[in-house]
Amino acid sequence: MNVTFKDVAKLANVSTQTVSRVTNGSPNVAEDTREKVNAAIKQLGYIPNKGAQLLGRAKSKMIGLVTGELLLHGASMVANGIRKQSSELGYGTSLSVVSEHSMDKVTDALNDLKAQRIEFIILNIPLNKEESEMLVEQYPGIHFVFVDVPPSAKVNAVYAANYDGAVKAAEYMVLTQRKRFLFITGPNESSASELRVQAWKDVLKKHPDIEIIDQLEGDWQARSGYARTHEALCDGCSFDCVMVGSDQMALGVLRALSEFNLSVPQQVSVIGFDDTFDSAYFYPPLTTIKQDFLTIGKRAVSLAVNMENQDVTEAHHETIKTEIIERKTVQPYQQTQNNKTQIRELLKQAEQLLGE
Amino acid sequence: MNVTFKDVAKLANVSTQTVSRVTNGSPNVAEDTREKVNAAIKQLGYIPNKGAQLLGRAKSKMIGLVTGELLLHGASMVANGIRKQSSELGYGTSLSVVSEHSMDKVTDALNDLKAQRIEFIILNIPLNKEESEMLVEQYPGIHFVFVDVPPSAKVNAVYAANYDGAVKAAEYMVLTQRKRFLFITGPNESSASELRVQAWKDVLKKHPDIEIIDQLEGDWQARSGYARTHEALCDGCSFDCVMVGSDQMALGVLRALSEFNLSVPQQVSVIGFDDTFDSAYFYPPLTTIKQDFLTIGKRAVSLAVNMENQDVTEAHHETIKTEIIERKTVQPYQQTQNNKTQIRELLKQAEQLLGE
DNA sequence: GTGAGTGATGTTTTCGGAAACATTTTGTTT
């Protein structure tokens, strides 16, 4: 029915095995034979059958990715990095999105990948230490790389420098003389979120005059950032600074603050985490900790593929650095007196309105 | 090496074909045999080999999706709808992301899907009429469904009601007495974008006192919305209203306007398109046209699968309705005099700053 | 009681490649 190997072999007047050698780029093929075969392939529009390849081949040349919701900036960018690096290294990718955080769904996804005889799997979902170690044990022969998972000697992983990044954020806030902190964190099950909170706390507890007003759990999305902040304000919380676990949540935070007529950064400073494409266009533009998601994805692939060649003596860990991006939602101390500019701007706006 | 069919058959003391019948849910299997086989499968941890299935089976039971960048809200949500509906109908999905708009990449992706013997393919990328028709011809036997592609009798497609939605947006603006319009559109190659612009123009040309100041092309992302608006303002353009092709671009538009001290919605009204999760948290919350992306994805799958059973006499088209979401970036006429409230707020903010 | 129909199961063949192994051709060395 479909064009196959044999058709190509017949047309090029060679054996099927030679065709196979050409399609797989074997070096031991004469140049003119190769050309002849390639011409036949092109002429017939031959497309190899993945099923047959998978069945006949020892290795699948595929990298599996199990990830959370791709709407999230981080997950999506990591996936992009993985796709990019995989294709660079000559691997295909098979994607499995696990929306809910349930181990059943994860094992379903893993079985599906195993059914494709995929031997490299990158997991970018929140997992605790036990879960990640269990998976490695449960699927022997599969090379796992985890993203942002609690450190474990048994498990290969790539991390953003969550702790370091969060330290930078907290120290930056301390420098600007903020005293009353509100935390809006990512989901508690996320190791990345946990590390960031820990870093914030570690920095702040060095300063006895600083108070942590509250710590509220969000789901990375703007909606939750808004809801938590709104609740806190309704409860009469008073804070001069919000540490937020993601830029998207920070968007919601900014909105809630603006509804309560709290000016950012004068009355309340806000810092995010991620540096999404949008965050530079928030009102005001968001100061945040940049993560290099693309590199995280790329390194995860490289790590996975290298595992094959190396001794599995020890698990590899790799940390991708973060960077603070200074924009307009945190006001450095020395600028505090600069409110005049702000006031002048507000008055100008008022005048313009009057002029209409 | 791996657990296979034969192992299961041996353990359950049946033939391999019986195992096959059980795994495929054939009705002609005795109840106790079925149980025996299932027990053996479970005991051995048997996972079917996708390659062998693909090779041995006539149909692949898979739906392929070729989509643009999943960072975009629309693409990501459509993909979610497709995954959901596919698994509901018992199909797997294979995803292929095409970042650049290049037909070569598209045919690469298509060939990859064809290599998996996938017979249902949904394309969610900007394509012109010729391109879509060409693909249908070039890949006979494959059931294509296109998303937001120019209407063609030869091509099955699912659309958002782009034209209707854009009409609503334009009429809403007209109602609020806006006179000088700026368009920030999506990429020109996008049929959806084109339709929206056409709708805007069709509505506005009924009103001779309305002027279209400029029409600028963006890439759906905030950055481009910001850049285009910024450029327009630097060029000295004067407008009281911006029609924007996507919410993300609208975010950039809002930022640019705020940098020029133009108040939204008093001096300039802005309306977006999409209703992304974030848009409710913009400053001010964005008035926009909501698209039901999830349904678009779901309907695309249903359409594809139904094509198999029906005569291919005529292409099917389906339109998913849009809805206007009124928030705060468009000011209805009767509220224009309400500026006092706004001014009072600004003055209050100024006072607060002075009090610090 | 015999033949037809039917449900449950077994046997054989097939899918399309790739690995393992065998063979031929070419090139190099002495």
Add this chain to the structure above:
DNA sequence: AAACAAAATGTTTCCGAAAACATCACTCAC
């Protein structure tokens, strides 16, 4: 030119499931 290595190509077998076909046991009708 003989000897042998290396490169190029061919032949056979196998991967793991599903389809096609074959068989068998049983029920029911006449």
